Amino acid sequence: MDFAPWLRKCALLVALGCATLAGGCAHRPPIEPWQREHLAKRAMRFDADPVEMHFRQHWFGAREGSDLGYGQPGGGCGCN
Amino acid sequence: MRRPTALLLGAMALLAGHRATADDHVTLRMQYYREPSTRVVQPVMELEKDLPGGFDVNTHVLLDAITSASAASGPAGDNIFTEVRDEAGLRVGKNWSRARVTLAYNYSAESDYWSHVVAGGAAFRVWGDTGTLSLSAGVGYDDVGKRVLGSAPTPAITGTCIPNGTRHCPLDQRFAGFSYSQVLTPTLVVQGGYELALLDGYLASPYRSVPQQQGGEVVPDKRWRNAVAVRGAYYIPPLGMGLQLQYRYYWDLYYKLRMGFLPTAAADPLSTTGGNPWNVRSHTVEGRVYKTVGRDVEVRATYRYYSQGSAAFWCDPAGAQAMGSSCYTSAMLYTTDPKLTPVSTQYLEGKIYWDATRWRDTPFAGWFAAGTFELSYGYYWQNTSYVGAHVLQAGYTIPY
Numbered sequence: 182m183d184f185a186p187w188l189r190k191c192a193l194l195v196a197l198g199c200a201t202l203a204g205g206c207a208h209r210p211p212i213e214p215w216q217r218e219h220l221a222k223r224a225m226r227f228d229a230d231p232v233e234m235h236f237r238q239h240w241f242g243a244r245e246g247s248d249l250g251y252g253q254p255g256g257g258c259g260c261n
Numbered sequence: 262m263r264r265p266t267a268l269l270l271g272a273m274a275l276l277a278g279h280r281a282t283a284d285d286h287v288t289l290r291m292q293y294y295r296e297p298s299t300r301v302v303q304p305v306m307e308l309e310k311d312l313p314g315g316f317d318v319n320t321h322v323l324l325d326a327i328t329s330a331s332a333a334s335g336p337a338g339d340n341i342f343t344e345v346r347d348e349a350g351l352r353v354g355k356n357w358s359r360a361r362v363t364l365a366y367n368y369s370a371e372s373d374y375w376s377h378v379v380a381g382g383a384a385f386r387v388w389g390d391t392g393t394l395s396l397s398a399g400v401g402y403d404d405v406g407k408r409v410l411g412s413a414p415t416p417a418i419t420g421t422c423i424p425n426g427t428r429h430c431p432l433d434q435r436f437a438g439f440s441y442s443q444v445l446t447p448t449l450v451v452q453g454g455y456e457l458a459l460l461d462g463y464l465a466s467p468y469r470s471v472p473q474q475q476g477g478e479v480v481p482d483k484r485w486r487n488a489v490a491v492r493g494a495y496y497i498p499p500l501g502m503g504l505q506l507q508y509r510y511y512w513d514l515y516y517k518l519r520m521g522f523l524p525t526a527a528a529d530p531l532s533t534t535g536g537n538p539w540n541v542r543s544h545t546v547e548g549r550v551y552k553t554v555g556r557d558v559e560v561r562a563t564y565r566y567y568s569q570g571s572a573a574f575w576c577d578p579a580g581a582q583a584m585g586s587s588c589y590t591s592a593m594l595y596t597t598d599p600k601l602t603p604v605s606t607q608y609l610e611g612k613i614y615w616d617a618t619r620w621r622d623t624p625f626a627g628w629f630a631a632g633t634f635e636l637s638y639g640y641y642w643q644n645t646s647y648v649g650a651h652v653l654q655a656g657y658t659i660p661y
Binding site: 198209210211212214216217218219220222223224225226227230231232233236240241243244245246247248249250251 | 288290292294301303305307321388389390391438441442443444445446447448450452454456457458486487488489490492494496498502503504505507509510511513541543545549551559561567569571572598599600601604606614635641643645647650652654656
């Protein structure tokens, strides 16, 4: 498989993403610091249990043919 | 439960850091997995510590005690055996006001599989700290060996490297991914991301046989795995309840079509997949409900549904020797790996978190009052020969 076209598409997507982010930053954030009390809750974080996630990935990977896509940090953050 | 990529991805999960900054804590967990032919007991200890200068360090050690009744131990007949896998990881993070960078190393060893993983990650908070862009990448170097017991026959695996009692075969891995999460309202967060892994090396099991071919499985030596995932979290303050929903789509392919080991027979059934011997596609949907109960208890219910198509070179026993089957006589790639069949699984779990603050004034137990206990039980339905599994997890996290 020739990687060049695929890499060009990726570069274009990253550029579009950066442009979108830059454009978005020109506006006020959707919420203010004093509205973040719920964001630090366990239910609002996608990575609240990393050790549990590690175990789950191991066992799902041993029993299912797919892998990846179980998420990275992010989600709610109560920090200012 | 040998897992080449899971070690890498697990390292990635631990690598990136689950909070904007670390907080000092120790977590002790015991995880138990039981299905009719396999039992796994896994004690884990994780420690995280803030350091001066915006640095933090996280380390974990775990043991996997795996007991199986399987022919995988080598002899022609089934044999019950217990194997121990040791794993240790170290992650160092550096925080700035809007960014975090991490570097992690993970090592795993068992009697016939050794893995080293180095991974790096970066996260940037943007737009008034309402968005998080996360990037990660890693490399893994594995060695695959083979236990040889008694008069175990060596499967006649063809290819560039065949593990045996004295020879190990390499498996190199490259991983990268990115995700973006955005707080949309005070109670709604969404996230989307893409991850890929390139595997190059020995991807078969030296123990698995394919009766129709009267030998061991023959598996492509390269695999390009991809997954996109979207997820959302929504909180309902009046009910003290949170909802999470996630969808994941996975696909994989052979990434070096021009130079790699590929079937050349024109009549090979793999040609129907455009020369992609993997061609595994899967959908995963998972939902979670969190509910606060009283001052110090939270419960969580999880449901996960997974559906997958088979790999193109899976040898369907029903098709056996029929022309066009994936395991007809002159096929060049074939496997009977249960996880490369059309897999469908469901997982239902209940979990309780308890902040032990009520023990604050209790003698002795007061030592544990600052921590949180966790207990969960789940059942994992599988349509494969593994049938189903009970999953029990218990843990305790204490800040210090």
